Amino acid sequence: DFVALSYVWGNSAANLQGIRTQDGRQMLPEYCPQTIEDAITVTKNLGFRFLWVDFFCISRDPETRHCQIAKMDLIYKTAPLTIVAAAGEDSGYGLPGISRPRKKQLECQFGEEVLVSVRLDVLHDLCTSKYSTRAWTYQERLFSERSLVFTDHQIFLE
Numbered sequence: 001d002f003v004a005l006s007y008v009w010g011n012s013a014a015n016l017q018g019i020r021t022q023d024g025r026q027m028l029p030e031y032c033p034q035t036i037e038d039a040i041t042v043t044k045n046l047g048f049r050f051l052w053v054d055f056f057c058i059s060r061d062p063e064t065r066h067c068q069i070a071k072m073d074l075i076y077k078t079a080p081l082t083i084v085a086a087a088g089e090d091s092g093y094g095l096p097g098i099s100r101p102r103k104k105q106l107e108c109q110f111g112e113e114v115l116v117s118v119r120l121d122v123l124h125d126l127c128t129s130k131y132s133t134r135a136w137t138y139q140e141r142l143f144s145e146r147s148l149v150f151t152d153h154q155i156f157l158e
Contacts, residue, residue, distance in 0.1 A: 002050035004079035005039045006140035006147070008131050009055065010090020028056065033091035038098040039083045042148070052079065076143035084141060084149040084158075086131040095150040103152050118154060125151035 032040075036053055043051040052075055059065045076082055087096050096102040106117040119125070126149060131137050141147055147158040 004052045007085035034094035035091040038095035082144035
């Protein structure tokens with residue numbers, strides 16, 4: 001099983017290139033945008049071994065690329081989980097709660113019990129994000145069986 005990542009590339013991924021090995025495979029570069037690094041951390045922490053990231057998993061060859069893009073729905077349909085990076089302007093932002101703090105949630109302590117407030121309108125952050133302005137990301141969420149959505153205020157499972 002693998003986890004898929006749904007995110008906005010933005011400027012952070014514009015100059016990113018993998019390293020080609022002699023047998024033609026592509027290896028990860030020394031630097032990855034923070035969102036990808038954080039998604040790797042989440043993937044490992046959830047007990048998965050593989051993370052599908054479009055930037056690295058879709059071929060640069062135009063013919064192959066066209067065929068792979070036509071099958072993107074299958075990637076998101078077959079992944080048991082999609083990590084949705086709905087915060088920030090680009091892939092350099094990271095996942096709130098992983099490499100960067102989330103915005104503080106109100107909490108109240110009663111003895112040993114702690115009550116934490118959650119946003120009633122969890123979709124507000126998602127719908128007002130740059131992430132929601134992209135057609136690709138809309139398609140990725142639509143086809144995903146389950147999504148773990150990271151916003152600045154909270155993380156929620158769809």
